[in-house]
Amino acid sequence: MASRRKTRAIHVGDVQIGGNAPIRVQSMTTSDTRDPKATLEQIAELADAGCEIVRVAVPDRVAAAALPDIVPYAQVPLIADIHFEHTLALKAIAAGIHGIRLNPGNIRKHEDVREVVMAAKEREIPIRVGANFGSLPPMSREFVDEMAESNLSQVELVAEHMVRTALGHVRILEDLDFGDIKISLKAFEVPIMLEAYSRMAKLNDYPLHLGVTEAGTPKAGSVRSAVGLGTLLAAGIGDTIRVSLTTDPVEEVFVCYEILKSLELRQHGATMVACPTCGRVEVDLFSLANEVDEYLKTIKAPIKVAVMGCVVNGPGEAKDSDVGVAAGRGKGIIFRKGKILRRVMENEIVPALKEEITSILEEDEQFAEWREPKDTANV
Structure with missing residues (x-):
């Protein structure tokens, strides 16, 4: 550059x-x-x-x-x-x-x-x-x-x-x-x-x-x-x-x-890392990736989310992201900032990712400026 x-x-x-x-x-x-x-x-x-x-x-x-x-x-x-x-x-x-x-x-x-x-x-x-x-x-x-x-x-x-x-x-x-x-x-x-x-x-x-x-x-x-x-x-x-x-x-x-x-010239909205799939994939990664991608379009914070389908690059990419999943054999390992959080079944992967994304956006100070102001009128 x-x-x-x-x-x-x-x-x-x-x-x-x-x-x-x-x-x-x-x-x-x-x-x-x-x-x-x-x-x-x-x-x-x-x-x-x-x-x-x-x-x-x-x-x-x-x-x-x-x-x-x-x-x-x-x-x-x-x-x-x-x-x-x-x-x-x-x-x-x-x-x-x-x-x-x-x-x-x-x-x-x-x-x-x-x-x-x-x-x-x-x-x-x-x-x-x-x-x-x-x-x-x-x-x-x-x-x-x-x-x-x-x-x-x-x-x-x-x-x-x-x-x-x-x-x-x-x-x-x-x-x-x-x-x-x-x-x-x-x-x-x-x-x-x-x-x-x-x-x-x-x-x-x-x-x-x-x-x-x-x-x-x-x-x-x-x-x-x-x-x-x-x-x-x-x-x-x-x-x-x-x-x-x-x-x-x-x-x-x-x-x-x-x-x-x-080109790392600006950050705006979420970034999704997803593998192109190959014969090693043992989950419906196309559907998973598309569903996560649609959800990420609603997020303005520059969060990085990985949706990976096998054990070759999956763990590494997932660990390098704010939130990620490395999937295989009908299951998924959910990561957050490089740490394994839990293992979930394939049908639980998207809800689990959404939950962790919501959590990190609320808790991590690097995303503070993108948080919606809380309504304190009735507090």
């Missing part, structure tokens, strides 16, 4: 990005922004899942007009996603939005960008310059001629085009003495986004928002995003992340935290 790239700090609402802040988790609503009730419900679901910043689409003036009924009531800061029409950004800023995302591929006029920058500057909100592979402007003749003399591969060529497109927008902001900037360089092809972000990271200290755009359905999209985001994060690059999936956006938040937990 490389040391994290040093970046300037900006703020989206009360959430710091960059500087010494943790890597932030973002997502985007799939609701129609013109429907404030549905949008607020989805924002609440995302916030409850641990999402720290939410982006909302503002495709037209009706959506922009709905923002005053959304922004003040959201539990987390909101970013307005703006394409094509810069006046929508102005309306979003007037509505109190906490940040703006501009696409340099479809908002290109200097004067339009200037208007947005001046409004953002007055309200002290940041702008993300978000370049996407799918909406890049055509390569200029000068760029093509320059690149013809280089030895860049196709991946490097496209990545360089993305970087220069984003930097062109960034320079407009800098010329207007605006520095609350975040940059993203998203592509579906992981090699392109890796190359683009790696190049940009060497050129300035602006925070970078990482993402593999249009990653796909949950299984394939999660893998693609984990490879792309994980590679950059391991190299110390990245200040906010989003996993773009064709599903309920709450699932995006879950995958984001799993990526961060895998």
Whole structure:
């Protein structure tokens, strides 16, 4: 793991990005922004899942007009996603939005960008310059001629085009003495986004928002995003992340935290260790693991739980976890912090694990901040 790239700090609402802040988790609503009730419900679901910043689409003036009924009531800061029409950004800023995302591929006029920058500057909100592979402007003749003399591969060529497109927008902001900037360089092809972000990271200290755009359905999209985001994060690059999936956006938040937990960059919620099973397994581990996994989704404390199915790695992994079971021959040995607590029958394993998880969360001081406050009104 490389040391994290040093970046300037900006703020989206009360959430710091960059500087010494943790890597932030973002997502985007799939609701129609013109429907404030549905949008607020989805924002609440995302916030409850641990999402720290939410982006909302503002495709037209009706959506922009709905923002005053959304922004003040959201539990987390909101970013307005703006394409094509810069006046929508102005309306979003007037509505109190906490940040703006501009696409340099479809908002290109200097004067339009200037208007947005001046409004953002007055309200002290940041702008993300978000370049996407799918909406890049055509390569200029000068760029093509320059690149013809280089030895860049196709991946490097496209990545360089993305970087220069984003930097062109960034320079407009800098010329207007605006520095609350975040940059993203998203592509579906992981090699392109890796190359683009790696190049940009060497050129300035602006925070970078990482993402593999249009990653796909949950299984394939999660893998693609984990490879792309994980590679950059391991190299110390990245200040906010989003996993773009064709599903309920709450699932995006879950995958984001799993990526961060895998690299030990953040702790959020429970972690389950479970063996893939083999011919040595003598219990229904699939059912056990799935049942425990569903239960752990309700827990926000960073507890580590092991569900192991045999005597090879089972005892070691179970002992290394806060709570665990090493199962075999229709029975299970329940561990807590490396100590054997008891032996139970297979049908008692899940209840026994739940009991020990509840107990350790209530008793161990390392989990104190995640405890629900006790109701003392009737005491």
